[in-house]
Amino acid sequence: MDSQETSQFVRNINLLQLDNDVLFHIGIKAGDQDLRRLLGDVKFVCMGGSASRLKWFAKFIQDELKDFLNSEKEPYNMAKSDRYVLYKVGPVLAVNHGIGVPSLMVILHEILKLLHYSGAQDVKLFRIGTSGGLGLEPGTVVITRRAVNALLEPVNEQVILGKQVRFPTTLDEELQQQLLDCSEDLPTAFGDTMCTDDFYEGQGRIDGAFCDYKEDDKKEFLQKIHDAGVRNIEMESVCFAAMCNRAHVPAAILCVTLVDRLKGDQITLPKEQKEDFEMRPAKLVAKFIKKSLEQHNGEMCSLSSKRTYRNSFASDRICWMLLFMLEQYINNYSF
Amino acid sequence: MDSQETSQFVRNINLLQLDNDVLFHIGIKAGDQDLRRLLGDVKFVCMGGSASRLKWFAKFIQDELKDFLNSEKEPYNMAKSDRYVLYKVGPVLAVNHGIGVPSLMVILHEILKLLHYSGAQDVKLFRIGTSGGLGLEPGTVVITRRAVNALLEPVNEQVILGKQVRFPTTLDEELQQQLLDCSEDLPTAFGDTMCTDDFYEGQGRIDGAFCDYKEDDKKEFLQKIHDAGVRNIEMESVCFAAMCNRAHVPAAILCVTLVDRLKGDQITLPKEQKEDFEMRPAKLVAKFIKKSLEQHNGEMCSLSSKRTYRNSFASDRICWMLLFMLEQYINNYSF
Numbered sequence: 001m002d003s004q005e006t007s008q009f010v011r012n013i014n015l016l017q018l019d020n021d022v023l024f025h026i027g028i029k030a031g032d033q034d035l036r037r038l039l040g041d042v043k044f045v046c047m048g049g050s051a052s053r054l055k056w057f058a059k060f061i062q063d064e065l066k067d068f069l070n071s072e073k074e075p076y077n078m079a080k081s082d083r084y085v086l087y088k089v090g091p092v093l094a095v096n097h098g099i100g101v102p103s104l105m106v107i108l109h110e111i112l113k114l115l116h117y118s119g120a121q122d123v124k125l126f127r128i129g130t131s132g133g134l135g136l137e138p139g140t141v142v143i144t145r146r147a148v149n150a151l152l153e154p155v156n157e158q159v160i161l162g163k164q165v166r167f168p169t170t171l172d173e174e175l176q177q178q179l180l181d182c183s184e185d186l187p188t189a190f191g192d193t194m195c196t197d198d199f200y201e202g203q204g205r206i207d208g209a210f211c212d213y214k215e216d217d218k219k220e221f222l223q224k225i226h227d228a229g230v231r232n233i234e235m236e237s238v239c240f241a242a243m244c245n246r247a248h249v250p251a252a253i254l255c256v257t258l259v260d261r262l263k264g265d266q267i268t269l270p271k272e273q274k275e276d277f278e279m280r281p282a283k284l285v286a287k288f289i290k291k292s293l294e295q296h297n298g299e300m301c302s303l304s305s306k307r308t309y310r311n312s313f314a315s316d317r318i319c320w321m322l323l324f325m326l327e328q329y330i331n332n333y334s335f
Numbered sequence: 336m337d338s339q340e341t342s343q344f345v346r347n348i349n350l351l352q353l354d355n356d357v358l359f360h361i362g363i364k365a366g367d368q369d370l371r372r373l374l375g376d377v378k379f380v381c382m383g384g385s386a387s388r389l390k391w392f393a394k395f396i397q398d399e400l401k402d403f404l405n406s407e408k409e410p411y412n413m414a415k416s417d418r419y420v421l422y423k424v425g426p427v428l429a430v431n432h433g434i435g436v437p438s439l440m441v442i443l444h445e446i447l448k449l450l451h452y453s454g455a456q457d458v459k460l461f462r463i464g465t466s467g468g469l470g471l472e473p474g475t476v477v478i479t480r481r482a483v484n485a486l487l488e489p490v491n492e493q494v495i496l497g498k499q500v501r502f503p504t505t506l507d508e509e510l511q512q513q514l515l516d517c518s519e520d521l522p523t524a525f526g527d528t529m530c531t532d533d534f535y536e537g538q539g540r541i542d543g544a545f546c547d548y549k550e551d552d553k554k555e556f557l558q559k560i561h562d563a564g565v566r567n568i569e570m571e572s573v574c575f576a577a578m579c580n581r582a583h584v585p586a587a588i589l590c591v592t593l594v595d596r597l598k599g600d601q602i603t604l605p606k607e608q609k610e611d612f613e614m615r616p617a618k619l620v621a622k623f624i625k626k627s628l629e630q631h632n633g634e635m636c637s638l639s640s641k642r643t644y645r646n647s648f649a650s651d652r653i654c655w656m657l658l659f660m661l662e663q664y665i666n667n668y669s670f
Contacts, residue, residue, distance in 0.1 A: 025534070050417050082388070100435050100438045105534075151497060159531065161556040196437075197437040199494060201388070204496055209445075209448050209451070210581055213495070217496055
């Protein structure tokens, strides 16, 4: 199959045959809306588990990017299904993915198709989530170096047509460093992230409905994975990394730790502190996005960084036009 | 470990040591509420993917069971987290589980612990969902005979402390037959259900973001699993069956088919028809619950089936008291 026939985000020649692709879990028909106009300027997709946290994030990023945006309208949920939410704020698309790899995989297929139909370019994807930490102070944001599965392998295993297929979970190292450079006063760490298919037995907790092992077995397991470089455990990273890798999209995973699993299982943070911690990955990504937009504006025209996002592109076009006219003038009237 | 020390629903001696178990994903602390009073009378737990469909189900079941209920108050969401919803309507607990095995497993751990702390007894669990059918008219409700994974094995595989563990997905055959007896005019079928970790490549669709196989490969795969007895494909069944089996709770899975996968991939039902189809598993379970409550009332006292649910238990107690007094009377005044 020739990937040239589709786009960066997808590798599926069959999509060319679909008149009006139904993106079932977000209730959007690709042919029914002008997706190029609505979403063609998306540059950053930010995903997290909970629908209400992503609704909050959409408002938060709107406030953070107010100097770059034309509109102050409250972000609205573009999804027409009740399975996921989808908010567009300037160059940012905020999407929830629910809990676990399958829930994430379903929405990632549809988001990648959405980006494909929208003709978006130079897009980066971020997962901003929560996790259990290992040997870290709760509240630390872990920037994932490698995503590994529950067997410590850097792969996402899928079963396709009855056969097991393994996809590597390679992440963009440059993006990791750029995010770390934005962390400033936020407690941040680099480390491997373990992805499990369960929160209780799957993460060695002893407080699930079932537990056929002892506290010592759990401690030995957690110490073993800590020694192997794992700094936090969550439930989506290998899929997020592998799918973005397949789509050739730079991606990063930033999860705050809500508990140090080397010390306990239960998450007993006071409500305010939990909410404060949950905001940290969003704050870090917001800093990165602002810095990217400022750099983009600065690089293109050295104009004021106070321009709106859309205006920045309009100004870029004027700049290039002036340069082109100047070049023509020099060529025509050169000595 | 002695399961006598805990209860039917859980097998975890560590729970005895927890002062106030935090059920994190529903935001309920077991020690903070009188769970025995709130949930001790739960007899039927009904679970489905979408939060809004479960909200609808709570209102629907309230209307269906109005002859058995004391209260007409609108059901409210008992969950204090934004991850899942939880509605209590008389003897019914309605809970959403999101998409996929991990999302279901997290909430099932917490629901089983909730039933344990509530002292509930004789509880049955139902998954009422949607699926892709195989060789069935869309709109057919499939009562799952066996839940199999994407490799056609009747097991749910978990990774616990870095080791792969397989749990059988045995379901209650008597309950399957009882549900079939309630189906009346609803198009219903028995069959095996395949559980996958993805909706696109995982179910052999050719309309995902990626597709490295051909239409013929897909057809061959779907025909193969159809020939093996699979009548529908969804994303939670092996976990639901295996977890309920571990908890010794009778459980059943009823999923309506929204498309015949032997004919196509895309779900293009008109909105009204899709909603009508989605209601069918709920209607079937509602019939079963009503029949169970009527039989319970009839068997216990042969009193009017118009009594309220709570009153039926009050009446049962009075019945037994009268029988006890009659027995004493006969014993004391026998010839």
